[in-house]
Amino acid sequence: MAAENHDRAFRKGAMTDQRELKISCVVPVYNEAPVIETLVNRISEVMRKTGDRYEVIFVDDGSQDKTWDTLKRITASSEHIRAIRFTRNFGKESAIQAGLQAVRGKAAIIMDADLQHPPDLLPEMISLWGKNGYEVVEGVKTTRQKESLINKLGSVVFYTALRRVSGFDLRKDTDFKLLDRKVIDAYLSLNERGRFFRTLIPYLGFRTARIPFSPDERESGNPGFSFFKRFDLAVTAITSFSSLPLHVVTLLGVFTFLFSFLLGLHTIYVKLSGRAVEGFTTVILIVLFIGSILMIALGIIGEYIARIFEEVKHRPVFVVAETVDPK
Numbered sequence: 001m002a003a004e005n006h007d008r009a010f011r012k013g014a015m016t017d018q019r020e021l022k023i024s025c026v027v028p029v030y031n032e033a034p035v036i037e038t039l040v041n042r043i044s045e046v047m048r049k050t051g052d053r054y055e056v057i058f059v060d061d062g063s064q065d066k067t068w069d070t071l072k073r074i075t076a077s078s079e080h081i082r083a084i085r086f087t088r089n090f091g092k093e094s095a096i097q098a099g100l101q102a103v104r105g106k107a108a109i110i111m112d113a114d115l116q117h118p119p120d121l122l123p124e125m126i127s128l129w130g131k132n133g134y135e136v137v138e139g140v141k142t143t144r145q146k147e148s149l150i151n152k153l154g155s156v157v158f159y160t161a162l163r164r165v166s167g168f169d170l171r172k173d174t175d176f177k178l179l180d181r182k183v184i185d186a187y188l189s190l191n192e193r194g195r196f197f198r199t200l201i202p203y204l205g206f207r208t209a210r211i212p213f214s215p216d217e218r219e220s221g222n223p224g225f226s227f228f229k230r231f232d233l234a235v236t237a238i239t240s241f242s243s244l245p246l247h248v249v250t251l252l253g254v255f256t257f258l259f260s261f262l263l264g265l266h267t268i269y270v271k272l273s274g275r276a277v278e279g280f281t282t283v284i285l286i287v288l289f290i291g292s293i294l295m296i297a298l299g300i301i302g303e304y305i306a307r308i309f310e311e312v313k314h315r316p317v318f319v320v321a322e323t324v325d326p327k
C-alpha cells in the first residue's frame, strides 16, 4: 500500500516535472519543531539555484514536541517534502537508516536539522559528486562546537580509542555527507544492527572528497544527545569495529600471571628463609588488584556479549508509525 502511494506520487511528480530526481536530503529530526521551516526554506533556496530536482526526507525519531505537526503541514504544501515518523525514539543512527532506505534520488545528502550543517554547502557537494566523480562528499569541521568539559573529555578518549582500533581519524568528521547511490546500496547491504554511520562510510572505502566548514551554533531547540547516549554510541562504535579490547583482556591476564608468579617466588623465598610472610595489608592489596582486573575483564567481555545478544535478536532497528508523501 505504502509502495503504491510512493509510485503514484512519483508518477504524478514526473508528469509535472520531467527532470529526474537527483538529490534526496535525509534529515533525522528529534524535537526540532522550531527550526524545520527555516531549514526547508534554506534548502529550497539553494536547490532552486542548482536547478536539480530534489526531495527532502524527514525522519521524525519519536519527537514529543510539534515536529510531526509541522512536518505534516509542510508536506501538504510542498511537493519536495516527505516525512516518516517512528513510533518512539530509536536514535539518530536508526533515523539515518530509515531515511536512506527511502531515498529515491541518485545521491543522498544526510544533514542535521539544527542548521549546524549549512545548506549553502549543498551546491559544492553536488558538483564534486556530479562533475568530479566523487562517490562520497563529506563535510569536515574546522572547529569543534562548544561543549561541556565532560563531553570534550569523552570525545578525546573516544576518538583516540577509535583511531587505534579502526585506523580512521574521525575527530573532524560529521554525519554531513553526500552519498552516491552505490554507497547507499553498499551501506544498506551491511547486515549489522548496531551501526555507527560515521565509521562505516570510510570503512566502505569509496572515493571521498572533503569540504571543510565551521558549524554554527545550534539555531534553537536542545541538543538531542545526552552524555549517556553518546557513551552508548561510543561503545557501539568501538566494539562493532574491533575485538582489540578482548585482546587487551588476554594481555591483562598475562600481565597479572607474571606479577603473581614473581610475587609467588618472593613469598616462597621469604617463607623458606624462615621469616613470616608480610602482613595482612599485602593480601588486601592483592585481592583488590586481582578483583578489579577481573571486573574490568568481565565488563569488556560483557560488552561484546551484549552486542552479540542485540544482533542475534534480529529486531528491527526502527518501527515506522506513519509516512506522508507529497500530494
Ligand code: UDP
Pocket (backbone or CB within 6 Å): 027, 028, 029, 030, 031, 032, 061, 089, 090, 091, 092, 095, 111, 112, 113, 114, 116, 222, 223, 224, 225
Ligand atoms: N537526532 C535524532 N535522534 C536523537 C537525537 C538527535 O534524530 O535521538 C537528530 C537531531 O534532531 C538533529 C541531529 O540528530 O537533526 C543531530 O542532533 P544534535 O544537534 O542534538 O547533535 P550534535 O549537533 O550535538 O551532534
Ligand code: MG
Pocket (backbone or CB within 6 Å): 112, 114, 116, 218, 223
Ligand atoms: Mg547539532
